[in-house]
Amino acid sequence: MSANLTPGPFGKSFTDLLASPALTVLRMAALAASQDDGLDEDTLDLMYEQVAAGVLTDLAPEVAWRELARGLSARAPSRMLRALRECDALAVLLPEVDALFGVPQIADDPDQVDIGEHLLRTVDEAARRDAPFAVRYASLLFNVGKSDSPREHLPVHYRHIERGVPRIEAISARFGVPDDCLDLALLANAECERVHRAAEMRAGSITVMLERVDAFGHPERFDRLMTLCTCDFRAYPGRASRPYPKAAMLRTALSACRNVDEAAITAAHGVQRSQAADALLEARAQAVAAALRSKRWGDAD
Known part of the structure; x- marks a missing residue:
């Protein structure tokens, strides 16, 4: 040159x-x-x-x-x-990311968005929120399983989570990214859409989700997942200035679960670990239902 x-x-x-x-x-x-x-x-x-x-x-x-x-x-x-x-x-x-441009995804108004363009808005929202680097990295990759969804199903993306896992792992290995970045990207790939679908009337499902993502053992990672989901929500047209209610709801649910006396429940069931685990799950679900004012706590998914 x-x-x-x-x-x-x-x-x-x-x-x-x-x-x-x-x-x-x-x-x-x-x-x-x-x-x-x-x-x-x-x-x-x-x-x-x-x-x-x-x-x-x-x-x-x-x-x-x-x-x-x-x-x-x-x-x-x-x-x-x-x-x-x-x-x-x-x-x-990043051919896995480049392939997302031109691929449609369901939205509200308009009823579809280009995933690649949506990705650009998501990473910028993460930057505007001064999100940790792991959140920015995850926002770049968590949709890579959608690039080759069967055209006859578009804009729906069946089994994109399964397709996304090896791609996220391969990209992360290729560049040698830190483990926390890989971990959050995989978690977002698996859970972001489930977070968007979380409902107050499904306290049981919410409790199972909190356990599945280990929100109790890794609260910082859970908070980063909520930040990423918020960025994804706000990246859709017309939502840039709107609050994300699911993050607030799940944080309220987590707080309610922390008030459950885990030690007392475990002690009540002695060495019966499976019974203690079931009792703890039900107690947490009831606490979530009360915190969210659900009429029922719903079946766990």
Whole structure:
């Protein structure tokens, strides 16, 4: 690349910025995430030429990850992702994410959204909320199982959770991401839609969910899941300024469960662990029902 080519937003030549063309492409995209505007057309054209020439082919994943993480940590991660997609770099680095663009998903008004565009709004909402990095990472990946849903079922995505697990694991292994990022991405893949469907009248199901996600043993991870689900909710059209009632409801339910005297229930059943577990689940469900003012606590899913 010629040393006299200067991208407008940053006032530096690519070769002045970094000696490696591959790193330059990624750094420019990452820097865009911290700017007020996206990259200009001339810059994107230059980046496209470099990607087309194959500069990313032999780039070490751990090196690429540093720039991707830089962009995800910035104030507008969508600008990095959009720049990478426009120069075809996203298809090289994260083909699982790139494949989500153009895939429909059920929404309210309008009745469908493009999952890729929804993803961009979700990661930006996470940035606006100053969410931890693990939340931003999970928001990038938790829908990757939907890219190849059978077309005859669209915009419904049957068995996307099962398809998403190996993809999230493969991406995380490829880039060597921290374990907490992988853990939250897998949890969001499995639970986000269940969180959206949670209902006050199903106190039993809510209690089972809290146990399933180990909200009692890992409250910080549970709180991060609630943050991600909130970002996903607010990313849909017309919801940007709306509160997310399911997160508040589940936090209330968790608080109610913590007031149940687990030790007393366990002691009452002695060594009968299965009976104690069942009794604890029922006591927690009744506490949730009372806290949410449910008329019944419902059957557990």
